[in-house]
Amino acid sequence: MIAFFQSSIFVNLAYIFASILFIFGLKMLSSPETAQRGNLVSASGMLIAILVTLAQNEIIAYEYLLVALIGGLIVGVLASSLVKMTSMPELVALFNGFGGIASLLVGVAEFVNPSSSTLIQIIAISFTVLIGGITFSGSLVAFGKLSEIISGKPLILFGQRFVLSALLLVALLLVLELIISTGLLNISSQTILFILIGVTLILGVLLTAPIGGADMPVVIALLNSYSGLAASSAGFVINNNVLIVAGALVGASGLILTNIMCKAMNRSLSNVLFGGFGAASSSSEGSGQIQGEVKPITAEDAYLILEAANSVLVVPGYGMAVSQAQHVVRELGELLEDNGCEVKYAIHPVAGRMPGHMNVLLAEANVSYDVLAEPDDVNPLMDTVDVCIVIGANDVVNPDARENEGSPIYGMPVIEVDRAKTVFVLKRSMAAGFAGIDNPLFLKENSRMLFGDAKESISTLVSEFKT
Amino acid sequence: MESQALLVLLLFVLVLSIFLGFELINKVPSTLHTPLMSGANAISGITIVGALLASGGEGTFSSVLVGTFAVFFASINVVGGYLVTNRMLKMFKKK
Numbered sequence: 001m002i003a004f005f006q007s008s009i010f011v012n013l014a015y016i017f018a019s020i021l022f023i024f025g026l027k028m029l030s031s032p033e034t035a036q037r038g039n040l041v042s043a044s045g046m047l048i049a050i051l052v053t054l055a056q057n058e059i060i061a062y063e064y065l066l067v068a069l070i071g072g073l074i075v076g077v078l079a080s081s082l083v084k085m086t087s088m089p090e091l092v093a094l095f096n097g098f099g100g101i102a103s104l105l106v107g108v109a110e111f112v113n114p115s116s117s118t119l120i121q122i123i124a125i126s127f128t129v130l131i132g133g134i135t136f137s138g139s140l141v142a143f144g145k146l147s148e149i150i151s152g153k154p155l156i157l158f159g160q161r162f163v164l165s166a167l168l169l170v171a172l173l174l175v176l177e178l179i180i181s182t183g184l185l186n187i188s189s190q191t192i193l194f195i196l197i198g199v200t201l202i203l204g205v206l207l208t209a210p211i212g213g214a215d216m217p218v219v220i221a222l223l224n225s226y227s228g229l230a231a232s233s234a235g236f237v238i239n240n241n242v243l244i245v246a247g248a249l250v251g252a253s254g255l256i257l258t259n260i261m262c263k264a265m266n267r268s269l270s271n272v273l274f275g276g277f278g279a280a281s282s283s284s285e286g287s288g289q290i291q292g293e294v295k296p297i298t299a300e301d302a303y304l305i306l307e308a309a310n311s312v313l314v315v316p317g318y319g320m321a322v323s324q325a326q327h328v329v330r331e332l333g334e335l336l337e338d339n340g341c342e343v344k345y346a347i348h349p350v351a352g353r354m355p356g357h358m359n360v361l362l363a364e365a366n367v368s369y370d371v372l373a374e375p376d377d378v379n380p381l382m383d384t385v386d387v388c389i390v391i392g393a394n395d396v397v398n399p400d401a402r403e404n405e406g407s408p409i410y411g412m413p414v415i416e417v418d419r420a421k422t423v424f425v426l427k428r429s430m431a432a433g434f435a436g437i438d439n440p441l442f443l444k445e446n447s448r449m450l451f452g453d454a455k456e457s458i459s460t461l462v463s464e465f466k467t
Numbered sequence: 468m469e470s471q472a473l474l475v476l477l478l479f480v481l482v483l484s485i486f487l488g489f490e491l492i493n494k495v496p497s498t499l500h501t502p503l504m505s506g507a508n509a510i511s512g513i514t515i516v517g518a519l520l521a522s523g524g525e526g527t528f529s530s531v532l533v534g535t536f537a538v539f540f541a542s543i544n545v546v547g548g549y550l551v552t553n554r555m556l557k558m559f560k561k562k
Contacts, residue, residue, distance in 0.1 A: 050545075072545075091551060102541035236477055237517065241477070244481050253504075347498075359500070
């Protein structure tokens with residue numbers, strides 16, 4: 001009986017079953033009703049894959065792996081239960097990096113094992129190391145930027161593109177040398193692999209460092225895709241289908257998200273990766289200075305307008321996450337609804353620092369997910385909205401995207417809040433948005449600026465409603 | 468010759484899985500983008516299978532050591548990824 005559970009036919013059938021669970025799990029993640037169960041389905045697939053692997057007779061010693069498993073388990077449980085919802089982007093980036101380094105190490109372990117590797121395995125190892133290394137160091141840089149350990153500003157080194165292409169070339173030559181081993185370099189193949197690891201780690205840093213905080217959703221989605229590809233590639237190293245299938249699913253989903261994020265910014269992927277957006281966007285100055293003046297409003301006056309409103313649209317941005325305003329925003333929304341007003345939330349795909357960032361924060365604050373709308377749903381009805389409350393969002397509501405052909409964000413799909421009857425903009429100061437672009441919305445006739453911390457401003461509104 | 472046949476088979480699986488992945492994810496509403504990403508991220512921890520085989524398998528001290536580190540990182544990815552996704556999805560409610 002035990003022999004059956006260790007037989008390769010049983011193990012492979014179990015891997016197929018695990019793959020089916022991953023597929024169903026991902027499918028169920030696409031609807032809010034089934035998403036939580038979908039995640040459990042996918043997790044049980046993972047558990048099955050791990051258990052049958054542990055039961056295989058190829059595994060002869062358990063001491064090390066159990067220590068590592070339990071260690072990882074503890075770290076994983078602690079990290080996932082202690083993290084605040086606002087810190088979710090950096091945690092996702094960090095986990096992603098760990099997936100990348102794990103795949104890289106699987107490749108290295110196979111390489112240093114003297115049992116002869118086939119040519120195909122060596123090619124697969126090279127790719128696993130290449131993608132895994134880029135995923136790891138790239139994710140660490142993303143983690144650093146998102147948690148503000150390092151500056152979120154785009155960091156562009158002199159000759160960035162040249163260095164990048166040169167390193168990529170070196171990496172490819174090293175891979176080639178590993179495969180055909182000409183012996184020209186006169187160093188052992190292990191040394192070559194270690195140099196390759198070093199090069200890929202630098203590549204990951206160089207690819208991520210130039211990308212500004214506002215473009216982070218794209219980068220996280222792309223790194224997500226890479227971690228899947230690395231796992232898939234590791235599948236070729238150990239000839240294992242479940243790695244290939246699961247990795248490919250992740251790779252594809254990451255690419256789709258990347259594409260959605262790029263479309264939401266009306267930019268190509270290469271423009272995001274190499275454009276250094278926001279670092280050099282002062283070119284539009286002079287061309288038609290924006291006319292108008294800033295009209296501040298007090299919370300008390302804002303309350304009077306809100307009290308009379310029949311429909312309110314809330315547009316959150318990264319500023320809401322920074323000031324942790326999601327809970328008071330929900331409270332305000334409920335008070336408005338009690339007052340007979342229709343409240344909706346319009347969320348731009350790239351608002352925040354990762355795909356769907358704002359949705360998670362509002363869900364945390366108990367906002368029902370059926371009032372969270374996408375720009376395409378709210379824009380056609382914008383003329384009928386009485387008040388738009390823009391909370392810490394800037395570039396995603398910039399009318400220049402529609403009106404000013406000279407603007408760097410011209411053509412980007414935005415939430416057209418300026419068409420509402422009144423717009424409240426909650427903002428700390430008049431500083432430009434993350435992309436460093438002026439926003440004529442603040443000067444429009446129907447705009448009122450509510451300066452100060454978003455959480456405090458909304459708390460004041462809430463207490464006005466309660467008195 | 469046999470390894471070539473295996474390679475073709477594995478590539479076949481890879482290509483079909485990529486297409487399947489595109490079909491599966493294509494219609495995810497933006498509300499769920501974050502959980503989708505972190506859930507997919509947890510799945511990419513499947514590399515733990517390779518890590519376990521390297522850490523517990525017959526091999527040199529160095530391959531076992533490297534494999535053990537791989538198990539550590541992959542299990543953080545798997546456990547943390549699924550738990551944090553679950554934590555987020557629990558919050559998505561309709562009133």
